[in-house]
Amino acid sequence: MTQEIIPAGKRLALSSGLAGLSGARPLLDRTGTVARLADILRAQITEGGLPPGTQLAEHAVAEALGVSRNTLREAFRLLAHEELVVHEPHRGVFVRTPDAGDVRDIYTTRRLVECAAVRNADSAPSGAVAEIRAVVNAAQAAAAEQRWNDVGTADLRFHSAIVALAGSRRLNDMMRRVLAELRLVFHMMADPHRFHEPYVHRNAEIAALVERGETDAAVGALLAYLDDAERQLLTGIAERSTQSSESIT
Amino acid sequence: MTQEIIPAGKRLALSSGLAGLSGARPLLDRTGTVARLADILRAQITEGGLPPGTQLAEHAVAEALGVSRNTLREAFRLLAHEELVVHEPHRGVFVRTPDAGDVRDIYTTRRLVECAAVRNADSAPSGAVAEIRAVVNAAQAAAAEQRWNDVGTADLRFHSAIVALAGSRRLNDMMRRVLAELRLVFHMMADPHRFHEPYVHRNAEIAALVERGETDAAVGALLAYLDDAERQLLTGIAERSTQSSESIT
DNA sequence: ACGGTACGGATTGTTGAGCAATCCGGCAAG
DNA sequence: CTTGCCGGATTGCTCAACAATCCGTACCGT
Known part of the structure; x- marks a missing residue:
């Protein structure tokens, strides 16, 4: 009721000058x-x-x-x-101790969300594909220096960047959580280097396909990637569970 | 999840007889x-x-x-x-007071997830399509008795059932949250009857297409549904915001 | 030995009170 | 009309206590 007195001109003048600050608020x-x-x-x-x-x-x-x-x-x-x-x-x-069911569940949602996001690559928000490229480069750099833990984080960030192609904050948040969970599974695996090493190249391949606009091929490569990773994690978990049950008996 | 604390021998002996009780545990x-x-x-x-x-x-x-x-x-x-x-x-x-950006974000994730779930209808978990049919019937019953609020809940449950076609618990949970959020938007709209009424028929149509296995047609109908609903909600929010700003000036 | 049981210690669930930090509205001064 | 300051109210977080529950263990009768 009391604020109707503010002159429209002055208000606009201020808002234009302060527009750049709105982004800094979260800090x-x-x-x-x-x-x-x-x-x-x-x-x-x-x-x-x-x-x-x-x-x-x-x-x-x-x-x-x-x-x-x-x-x-x-x-x-x-x-x-x-x-x-x-x-x-x-x-x-x-x-949390993820089990085989969790891994399967995580990978069905990943298949669904990530593939759909790649199919949407045409109308992706600006800068999304550039982000993918940047993450791939970071992964390759980390791999060259044998920093396998960083390779793992880069891998997860790569897939976050993939999901970002869909352009939905809620989807990004959800997948960030799912991928954090997935990281728990990684830590249950033996030989993280062995596990992560082949995927940095496949990530680069997928990134190239997305950049070139060959979305169908990219989706195919991504699907193959996810299937392989799921299979590998499942066998890893199976080994771990049998060995733990042996250690109990 | 697993309760690996129980000795394996005892577990096997019991699990055969007690398997039916596992569902009652949440109570x-x-x-x-x-x-x-x-x-x-x-x-x-x-x-x-x-x-x-x-x-x-x-x-x-x-x-x-x-x-x-x-x-x-x-x-x-x-x-x-x-x-x-x-x-x-x-x-x-x-x-929370959702704004236009929230509505757009919610509907992009809905488009992505729900359509992909329908495409997966072939390999959906057993009982998933039956659940869809049941919810549609409930919606029609509620609509016949002019219980528009129940129609709204049935609508959201319908889409939860659609997502359930994907067969992922995590996806179900996420969409349940998103749809609850969407309900907030519904309450910001005037004339809920007007808004919900046309969709009960369209839901029934989509359900029929899914049941008949015509997934492509079902996806098309679902996409049209989501686009229309988003447009309608956006105009509703726009009206609301202009009217509120008028009340301030 | 074996299944059942009662007990004690430890941990969680929840409460209530208390204090510092912060925000909001109003009032006075420039 | 802006600026600065003050008082009241609310939140952020802590602390200490008690009830409820769980776990391991010793005890018991057979």
Whole structure:
């Protein structure tokens, strides 16, 4: 009611000058302790510092990170919602241990989403394909220096860039979560180098096809990629489970 | 998921007789207060009891629901992660007010996911198409009795059933969240009957095409459906925003 | 030995209160 | 009409406590 007095001219003059600042806002509004907590824990989990199955006792973690038990619980809720952690009532939270069903589920959603995103490459938002190329280059650089962990992150970022072709924030967020989960599976595998090494070349191939606009071929290559990776992860998990059951008996 | 704590021998002996009970488990393991809180609030929000923009003051809500402020905060984190609610630091949580950008984003992910799911109808999990038919019948029954709100829920469940054709739990969860968000948009529209009424017939048509295995035609009809709905929602939001800005000037 | 059971310790679930940090609205001064 | 400041209210986070639940273990009768 009271603001109708602002002259339209002055308002426009200001908005044009401040338009560039709206993008910088996310850097300012630091979300607070619990978001930072979740970041730390998420990083520790996806980086392998906290192997699947590890229990995260509230008292211990709260004291270790110097935060209250209640705030930590809020962070746990977030991670549980992202499925990086499972919350068993009255027992505690544990780093998730994905099983074969999870891997299959993850790869069916990846097949569906990533292939559809590539098919949409024509009407992709500007800069999306450039981002793909950049990530591929980073992966090749990391591979040349034998930094296999970085190769893994580059791989996941590559597929995030693929999904970004669809141009939907919600889709990006969802796949970022799924790929973080997938990283848990990577850490359950033996020989990460062996696993990641062949895919950097295939990623580059897919990127080239997308750049050249041969979307059908790109989709085919991507499908083959996903099938191979799924198969490999499933056999890896199978070996691991048989060996663990042997160790129990 | 797996409960590998049980000795393998005992597990096999029991699992044959108890396999039918695994489905009843979710009824037993009551997750606790915060999950119930989130359910209540989610229902209130999606049902329209808490219109977009409403502030949810911690003290007031906590007292109203007879729960501690800390527990309520945990529930808020969940809803914020589901984007039903926005969390502005040091200001509070508000029921989300989706804008035109949100509608466009939601519909691009819907187009991508739902169409791909229908294309996968051949290898859909058993019972998925039957579920679609059941939901369509429910929608028609509700429409015959002029229960437009129930028509809206049936519509969303219809599309959940469509997504279920893909056979991925993660995809189902994600789309359930997106559709709940979409419901917020519905509540911002005037004349819900007018909006929902034509779609019950189009849903039935799509269901018939899927049942008959004419997936290409089904995809086409679904695409047209989504485009029309998006257009309609966008104009509705545009009207609303202009009228609100008029009320300010 | 073996299945059942009761007990004790430890962890989680939830509460309530408290304090610092921050935001909002209004009021006074320039 | 802007600027700065103050008071009230709300949030962010902590702390301590208690109830509920789970786990391992020792105990029991057979």
